[in-house]
Amino acid sequence: MAKQNIFKKFISFITSSYRELKKIDWNIVTKSVPAHLIGILIIMAFFSLFFLIVDLGIGKFIQWIFGL
Structure with missing residues (x-):
C-alpha cells in the first residue's frame, strides 16, 4: 500500500513538473x-x-540472488 502511494506521488510530481515546463x-x-x-x-x-x-x-538482482 505504501509503495502505491509513493508511486502515485511520483506520477503526480512528474505531471506537475511537465505542466510547469510547458x-x-x-x-x-x-x-x-x-x-x-x-x-x-x-x-x-x-x-x-x-x-x-x-x-x-542491480540492487533487485542482488536481493533476488541472495534471497534478501
Missing part, C-alpha cells in the same frame, strides 16, 4: 542560455536517470 517561454530561455549548455544539462539528466535505474536493477 508554461515556460522557451524562446527567452534559449536566447539567454547557450544551446550547448542546455544540451549538456539534458544529457546529464538522462544519464543520471539511466544510472539510477541500472543501480536499482
Whole structure:
C-alpha cells in the first residue's frame, strides 16, 4: 500500500513538473542560455536517470540472488 502511494506521488510530481515546463517561454530561455549548455544539462539528466535505474536493477538482482 505504501509503495502505491509513493508511486502515485511520483506520477503526480512528474505531471506537475511537465505542466510547469510547458508554461515556460522557451524562446527567452534559449536566447539567454547557450544551446550547448542546455544540451549538456539534458544529457546529464538522462544519464543520471539511466544510472539510477541500472543501480536499482542491480540492487533487485542482488536481493533476488541472495534471497534478501
